[in-house]
Amino acid sequence: MTVATSRPASARPEPAGVDNRLVVGGTPLTWRALPTPALPDPAAVLAHTAGHALAAARQHATHGTELLLSTASRVDAAMRAELLDAGFTVALVGDDGVHPSAPTRPRAAEPGRLWLLTSGSTGRPKRVGHTLDTLTTVRGDQPDRTWLCPYAPGTYAWWQVVTLSLTQSGQHLVVVEPDELDDWPAVAAAHGVDAASGTPTFWRRTLYRDSAALARVPLRQITLGGEPVDQAILDQLREVFPAARLSWIYASSEVGASIVVHDGRAGFPVEWLGRKTPGRPTITVHGDELVVTSPYHGAGLAGPIHTGDRVQLIDGRVLITGRLDSDEINVGGSKVSAGVVRGVLTGHPAVAWARVTGRRAPVLGAMVVADVVLTPTAAPVPDEAALVRWCAERLPEYAVPRRIRVLTEIPVKETLKSDV
Amino acid sequence: MNELSRAQIRDLMDQVLKNQDKELPDDDSAQLREIGFRSLDFSELALRVEDETGEELNFDAPGLRRIATVSDVLDFLVELQQQ
Numbered sequence: 130m131t132v133a134t135s136r137p138a139s140a141r142p143e144p145a146g147v148d149n150r151l152v153v154g155g156t157p158l159t160w161r162a163l164p165t166p167a168l169p170d171p172a173a174v175l176a177h178t179a180g181h182a183l184a185a186a187r188q189h190a191t192h193g194t195e196l197l198l199s200t201a202s203r204v205d206a207a208m209r210a211e212l213l214d215a216g217f218t219v220a221l222v223g224d225d226g227v228h229p230s231a232p233t234r235p236r237a238a239e240p241g242r243l244w245l246l247t248s249g250s251t252g253r254p255k256r257v258g259h260t261l262d263t264l265t266t267v268r269g270d271q272p273d274r275t276w277l278c279p280y281a282p283g284t285y286a287w288w289q290v291v292t293l294s295l296t297q298s299g300q301h302l303v304v305v306e307p308d309e310l311d312d313w314p315a316v317a318a319a320h321g322v323d324a325a326s327g328t329p330t331f332w333r334r335t336l337y338r339d340s341a342a343l344a345r346v347p348l349r350q351i352t353l354g355g356e357p358v359d360q361a362i363l364d365q366l367r368e369v370f371p372a373a374r375l376s377w378i379y380a381s382s383e384v385g386a387s388i389v390v391h392d393g394r395a396g397f398p399v400e401w402l403g404r405k406t407p408g409r410p411t412i413t414v415h416g417d418e419l420v421v422t423s424p425y426h427g428a429g430l431a432g433p434i435h436t437g438d439r440v441q442l443i444d445g446r447v448l449i450t451g452r453l454d455s456d457e458i459n460v461g462g463s464k465v466s467a468g469v470v471r472g473v474l475t476g477h478p479a480v481a482w483a484r485v486t487g488r489r490a491p492v493l494g495a496m497v498v499a500d501v502v503l504t505p506t507a508a509p510v511p512d513e514a515a516l517v518r519w520c521a522e523r524l525p526e527y528a529v530p531r532r533i534r535v536l537t538e539i540p541v542k543e544t545l546k547s548d549v
Numbered sequence: 550m551n552e553l554s555r556a557q558i559r560d561l562m563d564q565v566l567k568n569q570d571k572e573l574p575d576d577d578s579a580q581l582r583e584i585g586f587r588s589l590d591f592s593e594l595a596l597r598v599e600d601e602t603g604e605e606l607n608f609d610a611p612g613l614r615r616i617a618t619v620s621d622v623l624d625f626l627v628e629l630q631q632q
Contacts, residue, residue, distance in 0.1 A: 461588065490592035491608040498596070514568035521569075530567075531593035532600070 144190045146294050150275070150301040152320045153180040160187050160295065164527045169218035169229055170238040171195035175204055176221030179304040179476050182282030183291065185222060189243065190261060197244035197256065198283035202543065204246070205379040208254065214539075215256075245512055258428030265292040266378075266386040266425070274350060277317050277325040279310060281543045285382045286355055290326055304335050307543065314342035316400045318464040324350035326378075328545040329362045330482070336365055336503060337481040338541055344369050356546050357449050357468050360395040362476040367393055379449065385425025388412060395472075396446035413501035414440050418453055441466065458487035458495055465497055465528040473523045474499060474530070477516065479507035484547060485530060502539045520542040552630045555623050561597045562622065565590050577620040584619070591622065593629045598626055607632045 147160045168174060174196060176182035182198055187392045189196045197217060202211070204315060209230075216236035223230040238376075241306055243261060246254040267316050276294065280287035294302040298415040303320045305313045314335065317325065325348060327335075332353060337344050351366055351373050358377045366375060377395075379388035387410040388399045397412075405411050410423035439456045441448045450456055450468025458465040468487040474483035482502040490496035503510060511519070513533045520529045540547050553561075563573040571585055581587070599606055608628045616622055 192623040488596060489605075491595050491606075493592050496589070496592045496596060517568055526589065529588065531568075532596050 140490075141191055141193060144187075144295045145298050146296055146300055147187075149294050149298060149371075151183065151294075152301075152303040152316075153183065154178070154304075154306065154322070155316070157320070163187050166222055166227055167503070168194055168196070168227065169220055171197075171242070172217045172229075173197040173204075173212045173215050173217040173244075175199055175201040175219065175221050176282050177221070179282055179306055181222045181224075182287075183302075185293050186288075186295065193241045193511070195238040195240065195242045195244075197246070199246050200543075201283055203281065203283070208246075243288075245288070245382045246283065247285075259288075259382075261292060261295075263385060263425050264288045265296055266380070267293050267297070271297055271300060273301075274324040275301040275303060275320065275322050277313065277322045277327075278302050278304045279313060279325070279327055279331060279545060281307070281545075284544060285380065286326065286328075286545075289378075289380065289386070299446070300321065311338065314339065314346050317346045318342075321347070323347050324352070326352035326354065328355040329353055329358050329548045330356060330541050331545040332362055332366060332538065333475075333482045334539045334541055336369070337502065340369060348373050350374050350376070352376045352378060353467075354380055354541040357471075357545070358395055359472040359475055361472070363393055363395060379419075381436065383426055383430060384410065384421040384423045384436065387421045387423055394446065396443070396448040398445055398541055399442055399445050402447065412447075414442075414447070417441075419447075419449060436511075439466065439468065441469065458485075458497055460487075460495055461493035461496060463525070463527040467497075470497060470499070470524060470528055470530060471521070473520055474501060474516065474533075475524075477511065477519050479503050479511050480516070481505075482547070484540075488532070493527075496532070497528055497530040498532040498534075500534045500536050502536050551604075553598055553601055553626075555627050557601070558598060558623050558626050559619075561601070562586075562594055562619070563571065565594050565597065577618065577623065579619050581617060581619065581622065586591065586619075586622070591616070593628075594622070595629075598630070602630065604630075606630065 149160055151158050156183045165188055166184055168188055174185045185198055209219055216232045216234050218232055219230045241260050245257045276290050278290045294300045302496045303322050308418050309316055348370050361377055374391055375393045377390045378386055380386035388397050401412060403413055410421050413420045417439050419436045419440050420433045421436055422433045437453050438449050439451055439453045441450055450466050456467045458467055470485040471483050474480050480501050481504045484500045486498055487495040488498045572602050583584055616625055
């Protein structure tokens with residue numbers, strides 16, 4: 130068996146954003162100036178750096194080779210074997226070239242197919258089939274922007290920023306490697322970043338670490354997604370950037386981008402439920418679950434998709450509070466939404482971040498407990514009792530977390546999400 | 550296992566009540582109902598014991614018996630650590 134390493138002749142015009150500016154590892158260049166690796170077809174590319182991932186994306190955009198893009202750390206031995214079995218050549222791509230492992234069951238490539246590995250928040254990562262078109266969310270003309278890309282290569286969120294820069298001129302990109310994440314405001318300010326997309330955890334962490342450095346980034350567009358968004362984080366960002374547009378996007382590998390809200394309020398208007406507009410997703414609620422029927426969902430998915438996300442209708446807004454399978458805590462027969470409790474805790478002026486879970490307890494079966502990170506400037510510093518009292522004033526008795534552990538740092542995963 | 554003494558558990562019980570602006574009386578025969586120590590408080594106390602000892606308590610083993618006084622709570626949690 131041989132591994133195909135030659136690239137097919139380009140059958141596509143260069144994408145519209147090919148001359149957009151990229152900053153990779155602090156070095157400015159353009160999409161056009163990226164090296165063009167000779168990738169197998171189909172290939173599962175495990176990129177060594179963000180630069181290698183961008184090069185593979187550009188290669189796909191111009192040649193349409195079947196591509197799954199990820200990093201080595203997101204693909205364990207079992208997944209690697211699964212990919213080889215599914216006909217992919219698994220290719221490690223770094224400065225020293227392309228290192229391919231041949232598929233165990235070779236097959237013909239599917240032209241134009243892009244594969245995503247889901248974040249794994251629903252369990253084991255799985256493959257979802259897309260194309261560059263179904264991954265492209267922003268189609269209308271946009272003001273010129275320089276975007277920050279803090280996401281792990283190959284994730285849905287990463288593709289959102291990358292497709293924007295690839296398909297529209299004037300959409301420049303500053304890429305942050307994982308080891309630069311803590312200092313991204315300095316990198317962003319140095320390269321004129323004026324638009325950034327991140328998870329609420331990413332934004333909370335940045336505000337927590339150095340809000341003064343964040344304020345020096347001339348942001349005009351702030352986007353949040355990937356996790357439940359509460360009013361507290363929106364308000365904190367609004368305080369630092371009063372003139373910026375604050376956008377919340379609900380999107381996933383499975384259903385694509387489905388809800389976009391710009392009014393700075395948590396959730397979306399209840400009037401949007403059931404609204405049918407040609408070419409746009411339809412959002413409904415079944416029981417407590419968000420259900421999306423989208424024209425941008427992954428290959429093989431059709432009709433209404435049960436998202437597994439839990440919703441609550443409060444004051445005319447539909448709030449997404451967390452995953453159905455992990456959001457609900459049963460305290461002695463009373464149901465508690467971890468997301469609602471988390472919202473109350475992060476609403477405390479001294480709390481920068483909170484994680485709420487259930488813990489096995491006598492008599493009640495489970496009890497609500499929480500981990501929090503306090504803001505560095507909190508004064509006075511609340512103790513556990515003060516936080517319990519804060520919650521007790523806002524929640525039913527059974528929903529009040531009684532054990533609240535204070536952590537010194539906001540935990541974050543490679544997906545920029547925390548365990549919520 | 551780092552077992553807590555009856556006195557240490559009593560201190561934790563005092564803390565649970567203090568967080569709610571309640572007081573633990575000196576007399577261990579005090580009725581839980583009278584001091585407002587309820588199932589949520591008992592669960593919280595058990596979790597505090599677990600956190601202090603670093604060990605999970607095995608609530609299933611002895612079954613939860615009738616607990617009516619401060620003394621009952623303390624005796625029960627001392628016994629539970631020994632299961």
